Amino acid sequence: MKATTESEYIDFLYDFKGLWETPSRCGLKIVQKNDKTIVIATELFNANPGTSITNACAKLVQSICNEKNISPDQLIFIEHTPDQKSKLSFYNETFFKVNLQWTGNEFAFPKWESISKEDVDKLIC
Numbered sequence: 001m002k003a004t005t006e007s008e009y010i011d012f013l014y015d016f017k018g019l020w021e022t023p024s025r026c027g028l029k030i031v032q033k034n035d036k037t038i039v040i041a042t043e044l045f046n047a048n049p050g051t052s053i054t055n056a057c058a059k060l061v062q063s064i065c066n067e068k069n070i071s072p073d074q075l076i077f078i079e080h081t082p083d084q085k086s087k088l089s090f091y092n093e094t095f096f097k098v099n100l101q102w103t104g105n106e107f108a109f110p111k112w113e114s115i116s117k118e119d120v121d122k123l124i125c
Contacts, residue, residue, distance in 0.1 A: 018051025042080040072102040
């Protein structure tokens with residue numbers, strides 16, 4: 001399986017420090033809509049040398065918010081796993097809205113909620 005960065009949900013590649021400060025990479029799309037900032041992080045599979053976006057979720061969100069000046073109360077964070085063109089269902093395209101608690105200093109306690117591609121498109125259009 002070959003990872004691709006060609007996706008309507010990737011505007012640029014984003015390097016971040018994963019678990020144990022491991023160099024990691026994902027695709028990002030950031031959309032300002034009304035008073036919300038929608039951030040879509042796309043897993044790059046083989047093009048990511050480090051931690052997956054799911055395993056580094058809270059740390060990744062913290063890094064993005066700090067670097068892109070996104071207020072925690074305005075954030076909608078979505079994890080995207082692109083279709084890997086496999087017969088195995090766990091390689092199908094998925095979207096998860098991740099709800100995180102803001103402790104005042106950092107994000108914690110992520111909870112994943114499956115959402116449809118159509119719902120994501122409604123959010124960003």
